[in-house]
Amino acid sequence: MTPDPHPGSGPLFGRRLPAVTAAAVVAALAAAMMSPPDYVQGELVRLMYVHVPAAWAAYLSYAVTLAASVGWLRRRRPGLDRLAAASAEVGVFFTGLAIALGSIWGRPTWGVWWAWDARLVTTALLFFVYLGYLALRRAIPDPVLRARRSAVFGVVAFAQVPLVHFSVLWWRTLHQPPTVLRPSDPAIDHTMLIALLLGVLAFTLLHALFVRTRCRIAAARDALDADDETRYRPVAGAAVSAPEVGSHV
Amino acid sequence: MSRPTTTPTPLARCLALAAKDLRVERRSGEALLVIAPFGAVALLLAPLAVGVDTPLLAELGPALYWLVVLLFGVLVTLRGSAVDGPHQRAMLALTGVGPRILLAGRTLGNVALLLGFELLLAPVAVLLYNPDLTGWPWLLPVLVLVAGGLAVLGSIADALAAGLDGRTSLGPLLTAPIAVPLLLGATGVLNAARYDRPPWPWLLLVVTVDLVAALLAAWCATHMEDVA
Numbered sequence: 001m002t003p004d005p006h007p008g009s010g011p012l013f014g015r016r017l018p019a020v021t022a023a024a025v026v027a028a029l030a031a032a033m034m035s036p037p038d039y040v041q042g043e044l045v046r047l048m049y050v051h052v053p054a055a056w057a058a059y060l061s062y063a064v065t066l067a068a069s070v071g072w073l074r075r076r077r078p079g080l081d082r083l084a085a086a087s088a089e090v091g092v093f094f095t096g097l098a099i100a101l102g103s104i105w106g107r108p109t110w111g112v113w114w115a116w117d118a119r120l121v122t123t124a125l126l127f128f129v130y131l132g133y134l135a136l137r138r139a140i141p142d143p144v145l146r147a148r149r150s151a152v153f154g155v156v157a158f159a160q161v162p163l164v165h166f167s168v169l170w171w172r173t174l175h176q177p178p179t180v181l182r183p184s185d186p187a188i189d190h191t192m193l194i195a196l197l198l199g200v201l202a203f204t205l206l207h208a209l210f211v212r213t214r215c216r217i218a219a220a221r222d223a224l225d226a227d228d229e230t231r232y233r234p235v236a237g238a239a240v241s242a243p244e245v246g247s248h249v
Numbered sequence: 250m251s252r253p254t255t256t257p258t259p260l261a262r263c264l265a266l267a268a269k270d271l272r273v274e275r276r277s278g279e280a281l282l283v284i285a286p287f288g289a290v291a292l293l294l295a296p297l298a299v300g301v302d303t304p305l306l307a308e309l310g311p312a313l314y315w316l317v318v319l320l321f322g323v324l325v326t327l328r329g330s331a332v333d334g335p336h337q338r339a340m341l342a343l344t345g346v347g348p349r350i351l352l353a354g355r356t357l358g359n360v361a362l363l364l365g366f367e368l369l370l371a372p373v374a375v376l377l378y379n380p381d382l383t384g385w386p387w388l389l390p391v392l393v394l395v396a397g398g399l400a401v402l403g404s405i406a407d408a409l410a411a412g413l414d415g416r417t418s419l420g421p422l423l424t425a426p427i428a429v430p431l432l433l434g435a436t437g438v439l440n441a442a443r444y445d446r447p448p449w450p451w452l453l454l455v456v457t458v459d460l461v462a463a464l465l466a467a468w469c470a471t472h473m474e475d476v477a
């Protein structure tokens with residue numbers, strides 16, 4: 001049995017996960033459309049079914065980055081570094097999406113695109129913290145050094161996540177406090193809660209699909225780099241030039 | 250007969266490294282003769298952008314001071330004169346200086362420099378903005394605690410960005426968003442004292458950030474052998 005010379009050359013998206021994700025997205029959209037309008041916000045409440053799951057997917061991404069970073073520091077497996085990086089990239093995407101959707105929701109609700117609200121500001125800071133993480137990765141060409149330093153920063157950066165979550169409790173803000181993730185019964189209508197949970201499931205699956213695909217791209221690129229390094233490595237005796245035949249005849 | 254040699258304690262090593270950093274700073278003058286005047290220029294320019302509205306500037310003064318301390322203080326922790334070359338790092342490693350001691354020494358030096366930086370800029374801010382200084386004694390622990398927290402976070406960022414081409418631009422991006430609770434705490438203490446509210450919850454926030462940062466630094470130093 002011979003090892004696969006190109007470990008990253010498998011199917012990029014796969015079949016089952018995209019199918020399951022697509023089904024979950026369709027179900028979540030249907031539930032969001034069929035759920036009742038809010039007494040105060042009317043139809044605007046439907047933005048909640050994408051805004052909250054996007055924020056959840058962002059938290060999940062950073063938690064995966066944290067776990068993979070700790071895992072890399074213990075086990076030193078390249079796959080864990082790829083997972084941490086892929087999850088951080090996806091997390092930055094979902095954080096940006098949550099901020100954009102929140103801004104669109106805030107305009108008709110609060111009357112402004114941006115409010116100096118604790119949750120908004122700390123989420124924006126989280127976005128920049130992980131942009132810094134990605135910038136750090138780009139700045140280091142050596143793969144082992146990159147993995148080590150970004151793993152350390154992946155752990156340090158996660159300290160910001162609880163600050164974002166609890167900011168609405170610690171400071172008086174426009175943003176509402178947690179309605180689902182709280183010790184008592186969720187303060188939300190149960191039909192809405194089901195639609196919201198379906199949205200969370202769809203975004204979780206989207207997160208898994210994006211991260212898996214990004215990991216596969218990274219693995220293929222690493223395999224290509226290793227291949228190039230082997231191919232263009234100078235062979236023994238390359239420094240010795242062959243004598244020119246017939247020049248002194 | 251040769252004198253018996255004693256191994257210096259970790260604290261003595263930290264202090265020796267901090268003293269080395271301060272000596273290098275005294276020769277180069279980078280933090281206090283370049284970055285501090287640059288911070289003073291920022292304090293001078295802000296009113297020109299805001300508009301010369303004296304009551305408004307008196308209101309904004311403390312916040313602008315802490316903002317300048319945060320953004321320019323990061324530059325103090327990432328100053329070029331704090332860069333150890335590969336030969337210096339190799340020599341320190343050979344003499345048994347571990348990564349934790351190295352990071353702690355660098356942090357101690359940064360605390361001293363940041364305190365100097367804050368003390369240089371404080372009279373400039375008072376002179377330019379004429380802020381309400383009610384409850385100013387609270388400023389003393391805040392100055393020390395903010396210097397401590399920023400020094401630890403800056404030392405971590407400095408270690409992470411060590412030897413990289415974009416070190417001076419990457420370092421502030423890594424540090425500034427994480428250091429924001431220090432800014433909130435520092436401005437919150439003075440505001441609370443001014444409006445006769447208890448400032449200690451804000452002080453507690455700064456202390457918590459300092460402790461969490463110190464614990465993270467102690468943990469991550471062991472994984473930064475390439476820097477030590």
